Every structure is written in structure tokens, then in C-alpha cells.
Amino acid sequence: MIELNDVTKIYDGQTVPAVESLDLKINEGETCVFVGPSGCGKSTILRMINRMIEQTSGTITINGEEVRGTDPDHLRMNIGYVIQQIGLLPHRTVAENVAIVPRLHGWDKDKICKRVDELLELMGLIPEETRDKYPAQLSGGQMQRVGVARAMAVDPPVMLMDEPFGAVDPIVRSHLQDEFLRLQTEMRKTICFVTHDINEAIKMGDTIAIFTKGHLVQHGTPQEILSKPKNEFVRDFIGQDRVVKMLTLFQVRSIAKANPCTIHEDELPNIRQKMKEQQARGCFLVDQSEAPCGLIIAEDLERESDASQERLKELAFSRRGAFIDQHLLLSDALSYMLEWDTDYLGVMNGQDLSGVVSMADIRECASRKEGD
Ligand SMILES: Nc1ncnc2c1ncn2[C@@H]1O[C@H](COP(=O)(O)OP(=O)(O)O)[C@@H](O)[C@H]1O
Numbered sequence: 001m002i003e004l005n006d007v008t009k010i011y012d013g014q015t016v017p018a019v020e021s022l023d024l025k026i027n028e029g030e031t032c033v034f035v036g037p038s039g040c041g042k043s044t045i046l047r048m049i050n051r052m053i054e055q056t057s058g059t060i061t062i063n064g065e066e067v068r069g070t071d072p073d074h075l076r077m078n079i080g081y082v083i084q085q086i087g088l089l090p091h092r093t094v095a096e097n098v099a100i101v102p103r104l105h106g107w108d109k110d111k112i113c114k115r116v117d118e119l120l121e122l123m124g125l126i127p128e129e130t131r132d133k134y135p136a137q138l139s140g141g142q143m144q145r146v147g148v149a150r151a152m153a154v155d156p157p158v159m160l161m162d163e164p165f166g167a168v169d170p171i172v173r174s175h176l177q178d179e180f181l182r183l184q185t186e187m188r189k190t191i192c193f194v195t196h197d198i199n200e201a202i203k204m205g206d207t208i209a210i211f212t213k214g215h216l217v218q219h220g221t222p223q224e225i226l227s228k229p230k231n232e233f234v235r236d237f238i239g240q241d242r243v244v245k246m247l248t249l250f251q252v253r254s255i256a257k258a259n260p261c262t263i264h265e266d267e268l269p270n271i272r273q274k275m276k277e278q279q280a281r282g283c284f285l286v287d288q289s290e291a292p293c294g295l296i297i298a299e300d301l302e303r304e305s306d307a308s309q310e311r312l313k314e315l316a317f318s319r320r321g322a323f324i325d326q327h328l329l330l331s332d333a334l335s336y337m338l339e340w341d342t343d344y345l346g347v348m349n350g351q352d353l354s355g356v357v358s359m360a361d362i363r364e365c366a367s368r369k370e371g372d
């Protein structure tokens, strides 16, 4: 869909290329995240794709059509662009800012008004409260939402997003990321997404392109990058917690095992036999309505071989938090295991205990993914 062939950019008056001999292909419907230290050429690549600047050599095509042969206004009207500093026009209202590209397309007033409200709502803003405000009256998070809404106004198939969530605090950023991921599963736009944050890259990218000093060092899926960093630079950029980061790529449900061993309070005296029969190292205490309320692990029983029923209940309740939603990540599971001092966690499907995940399963998964 977007293809760069041997692209080099040397800015006027510079001797060192900002981007050098870049070959990169981004498939239709894919989010490719450009990541790398400040000044490595990420924004320069975006600006070349929508022809705000021209490459010194090489070719850039979108759907097989060379960008350099396309009318720049037409090109930019069909590419959504979210710039690094949000770039809302300060003396225009939110609605006017979002309407810029639809106006260029010659849409009529009614269609524009409807679309503006639809986009504001899509981005989690209340149209009646937002549309007539000026950018200075918005919070950072609201401005970023408006910036993204503006870029999506005419539903362009291609989006260029330059640190789109860079100017907000981490909690708001995390919300914006989640919401955008949810939108993208429906939109399937082709997206170039720039960030300098490796965690954001891992979370947002179908693929990640890692740059340094104008050169593409490695391009691959998050799993490929994390399991097979190509060199020391990539390894350093990822950080010491490389394997834990890899665990952020998988949900607990992907490795959970069904039919967890469970027990009611009145059966507690038989727990040893039950766990032995089921070859379980962890057994979940459930109440009359089968709702999980605790966990007993084999180590408890080995340490306290003559524990009374009351004591067993106490031990179970001491791990009342050893349950995790099936959609959480393996890295979250690891954290819960450490917090609740257990190698086993119950996996919840809504209110139901649907499975069990173990430290051994996580280790097995990590080593398998490393080898892939
Ligand atoms: N308009 C410009 N004129 C000259 N040099 C520039 C210009 N814009 C960017 N550069 C240089 O090109 C390199 C890449 O910049 P940029 O693409 O903005 O990096 P990034 O977005 O990765 O931080 C940097 O060394 C920067 O100083």
C-alpha cells in the first residue's frame, strides 16, 4: 500500500542525510509504528509521504501511484495527518478545525455539521459541549482527540500520525491508545504512527520500524523485534525488561487451561485427595454460587500438613485476589502472581471462573515465543 524505495532526504544546506536509503513497505490496513530517538528522521518520513517536503532521491508510492506525480493538494486531502504539536488553529472553533478538510472537498454545510458531531462523539467528546469552544479552552487530552478527529474527517484510507498522543499525561495517553486501537479494529486504515516511546510502539504497532540517525535498523512485528532484536542498538532501545515486554503481547486467555480445580468450604477436609486426583498444584475455593473467593496452593498443604478446616479457609482467603480477567496480559498475570504469592491464578470470564494460568505456562510461553 505505502512503499518507499531507496529514499534519501538531505535538507538544504545539510551534508548528513536526515533519511538515507530507506526501503519500507506498509501493507493495507496495517499500523506501522516508526520509533527511534529524537532526530532520527521519523517526522521527515511522514512529511515526504504526504509531500510536504520532497525526497532528494528514491521513490514513494501509495497504492502503486508515485507520490511525486500526484497533485499535492489532492494528496493531502486524502491523507489524514495528525501533527506532533496538535496544530489546531487557535482562532477557529473545534467544529471549524475539524471541518477544514471536508470544506476543501466541497461538502455542503449540513453534511459537514453532521460529520463533525459524529467524529467528536467517536473520539469520546460531547459534541454540544465541545464544538463551539476554542482550542485554548480544551484540556490537552481533548485537544489531541480533536486533532485525531480532524485527521479522520473525510475517512481517509491513509493516516499519518506524528506523536499523536505525545502531549498528555500517561493515564490519558493510555486511554487514547486503547480507544484508538478499538477504532482501528473496525477502520483498518493504513497508518504510519510515530513515537519515541517503545512501549507505545509495542502496544499500537502491527509492525514496528526502528530508526537511528536516518537509518532503518529493524522492521518486524512486535514479537519479532522483542524476540530477535537485530543488534545492540535495538536491544538497548527495548530495555532490560525485554521478555516482560514480550509478555504484554499476549492475553491470559491465550494460554489459560480450562477446568480449574475448585472446592467448596465443606469439602475442605478432602482437599489433598482432590488435588491429587486432579494433579492440581492450586485449588480455588468457591462459595455456594460457585463464585471464587480464595486459593490454596500445594505449598500451603506441604508446609501445614495438619491444618484445620478453619486454617485452610484462612489460607484460601489470604489469596482472595488471585484471580485475573481473561483479557489482561501475561505481564499483568506475572505481577498478580508476585503480589499474591502464588504460581497459580484463576482466570475470570466475567463473573465466572473459566480457567487457570500458571507460572510454568507463562515460562513455557515466553521460551516458545523466544524461539519462534
Ligand atoms: N527543515 C529542516 N531543515 C534542516 N534540517 C532538518 C529540518 N527538519 C529536520 N531536520 C533535521 O533532520 C533530522 C531528522 O529530523 P526529524 O525527521 O524531525 O526527526 P524525528 O522526527 O525523528 O525527531 C534531524 O537531524 C533534524 O535536525
Ligand SMILES: [Mg+2]
Residues within 6 Å of the ligand: 042, 043, 044, 084, 162
Ligand atoms: Mg518528529
